[in-house]
Amino acid sequence: MTAEWADAVGIAEAVRSRRSSAAEVIEAALGRIEREDARYNCFTAVVAAQARRDAARIDADIAAGRDPGPLAGAPFAVKNLFDIANLTTLAGSKINRDNPPAQRDASVVAALRRAGAVLLGALNMDEYAYGFTTENTHYGPTRNPHDLSRSAGGSSGGSGAAVAAGLVPLTLGTDTGGSIRVPAALCGIFGLKPTFGRVSRDGVALFSATVDHVGPLARSVRDLACAYDLMQDEPVSPTLAQGIGGLRIALAAGYFREHAEPQAVEAAERVAEALGARSKVTVPHALEARAAATIITGAEGAGLHLKNLRARPGDFDPMTRDRFLAAALLPASIYARAQAMRRAYRDEVAALFKGIDILVAPTTPIAAPTIGQDTVSLSSGTFPARAHVGRYTIPFSIIGLPVISVPVPGYALPRGVQLVAAPNREGVLFRAASFVEKRGVAAFTSPR
Amino acid sequence: MPPLPDLATLARYVAEAERSLGVPIDPAWRPAVTEHYRRLLEAHELIENSGVDLAATEVAMKFEP
Numbered sequence A: 001m002t003a004e005w006a007d008a009v010g011i012a013e014a015v016r017s018r019r020s021s022a023a024e025v026i027e028a029a030l031g032r033i034e035r036e037d038a039r040y041n042c043f044t045a046v047v048a049a050q051a052r053r054d055a056a057r058i059d060a061d062i063a064a065g066r067d068p069g070p071l072a073g074a075p076f077a078v079k080n081l082f083d084i085a086n087l088t089t090l091a092g093s094k095i096n097r098d099n100p101p102a103q104r105d106a107s108v109v110a111a112l113r114r115a116g117a118v119l120l121g122a123l124n125m126d127e128y129a130y131g132f133t134t135e136n137t138h139y140g141p142t143r144n145p146h147d148l149s150r151s152a153g154g155s156s157g158g159s160g161a162a163v164a165a166g167l168v169p170l171t172l173g174t175d176t177g178g179s180i181r182v183p184a185a186l187c188g189i190f191g192l193k194p195t196f197g198r199v200s201r202d203g204v205a206l207f208s209a210t211v212d213h214v215g216p217l218a219r220s221v222r223d224l225a226c227a228y229d230l231m232q233d234e235p236v237s238p239t240l241a242q243g244i245g246g247l248r249i250a251l252a253a254g255y256f257r258e259h260a261e262p263q264a265v266e267a268a269e270r271v272a273e274a275l276g277a278r279s280k281v282t283v284p285h286a287l288e289a290r291a292a293a294t295i296i297t298g299a300e301g302a303g304l305h306l307k308n309l310r311a312r313p314g315d316f317d318p319m320t321r322d323r324f325l326a327a328a329l330l331p332a333s334i335y336a337r338a339q340a341m342r343r344a345y346r347d348e349v350a351a352l353f354k355g356i357d358i359l360v361a362p363t364t365p366i367a368a369p370t371i372g373q374d375t376v377s378l379s380s381g382t383f384p385a386r387a388h389v390g391r392y393t394i395p396f397s398i399i400g401l402p403v404i405s406v407p408v409p410g411y412a413l414p415r416g417v418q419l420v421a422a423p424n425r426e427g428v429l430f431r432a433a434s435f436v437e438k439r440g441v442a443a444f445t446s447p448r
Numbered sequence B: 001m002p003p004l005p006d007l008a009t010l011a012r013y014v015a016e017a018e019r020s021l022g023v024p025i026d027p028a029w030r031p032a033v034t035e036h037y038r039r040l041l042e043a044h045e046l047i048e049n050s051g052v053d054l055a056a057t058e059v060a061m062k063f064e065p
Helices: A008-016 A022-040 A048-063 A107-114 A157-164 A181-187 A221-231 A237-241 A262-274 A286-304 A306-311 A318-328 A332-352 A426-438 B007-021 B030-048
Strands: A043-046 A075-079 A118-123 A147-151 A170-175 A190-193 A213-218 A249-252 A279-281 A358-362 A375-378 A381-384 A403-408 A415-420
Touching: A008 A022, A008 A048, A008 A075, A008 A221, A022 A043, A022 A048, A022 A075, A022 A118, A022 A157, A043 A157, A048 A118, A075 A157, A107 A118, A107 A170, A107 A221, A118 A157, A157 A170, A157 A181, A157 A213, A170 A190, A170 A221, A181 A190, A181 A403, A181 A415, A190 A221, A190 A426, A213 A221, A221 A237, A221 A403, A221 A426, A237 A426, A249 A262, A262 A358, A262 A403, A262 A415, A262 A426, A286 A306, A286 A318, A286 A332, A286 B030, A306 A318, A318 B030, A332 B030, A358 A426, A403 A426, A415 A426, B007 B030
Parallel strands: A075 A118, A075 A170, A249 A279, A249 A358
Antiparallel strands: A043 A118, A170 A213, A190 A213, A190 A403, A358 A415, A375 A381, A403 A415
16 A cells, blocks of 8 residues: 555554654655645645654654654644644634634644644634535635545545545544534545543534534544544554454434435445344434434534624624524523433433444435535435435434444445444444454545 | 414514524525524424423433433
């Protein structure tokens, strides 16, 4: 595999064993961004000078016999809602350009840099993370490396496309209703949304405080595991070789097979079959959970931005402004009822997971929509394209369950499948994701 | 649950809420905001018709999975 497509762990192994230097790796990655990113529009800032300094320090550490860390010399980048010291945290907005630069890196950015990973810059996203397609009016749309006329997904669209395009092997994103899993699926890479609360949000601009999650996107399961291990306290990398013996795996039925392209359902069936799934289960009240999430995230986001909605609504991206304004007007009682629905649904799904370890479901009902596409027509009806992309991801994030989206090759456009577990059971997800990756059922496919 | 109000009534709700909350809505944006407001009420209606006893369910502002 060429350096362009090597994963972060592989790059670090080469740097640590002196088969290549961190400086060479980082120069090559900066060169790719310089030459190619105009096509994709992933990066909103590149921190080249800092990256070169970090690479030189890593090479000096290795030369002096010091441990440079498990991700030594591996390039990474982060959605532009993570604080990066000395950069203003845009969160996809024009309004935040008026803010002073961040004083220090977000905790997770600092953790990866301490492990030797080299930060290359900040990545495009939907304004304030309120979207599924990264069609950002202020900074332009991020384009899908597999088809430049199509969306990279969102809201961590820059994070998905940068990995799929071979610009960097590893990125960080956030996920409120699917914003890691949707770009991972539509760009054909792996994405992890951990259990709510497992990974620090310190130094991260929030969208919806009771729902936001931080997680990695990558081209291999071991990269996801390595990044996750560096961001929290319970390592999952040892689980990758454990196989799936003893795991009870089920395919999601009902809601998670409805209003979808046939290929989306088929991809989930392929993964379920490879994992030896023995049953199909219906997730109760998934539709109502999605409704609750729509209310909760809208209301919390509008509350967060209420001052600016009053003072300078014209400076918001029209793609988010109208939804924020509508949510700002909702009665509090409606928000409280949505929270009650969420709690009841959480209990129902917890009961379901007493009988299974992993639930398999498509990540998105459709492949990447074209940029500017307002509706999608399926055999069951016509739907708003941008909202419909999140149909299958929202019911899991609203109750904080851990999910890995794996890419399923063999289709004209990338497809993703979710592996879902009970809270704090990331280990079983990594066992299953590694199992299907080793058998080629899940794999990154280069767009070139 | 009674049926959702029609769009004209919804537009009046939006205008009243806009005044009471002090959020200015440009007339050009009003149709889109009203449509999004309708979708939020539709979501609320789904929850109310879910059959779940919401009154007996604890509401937690600090969510724990």
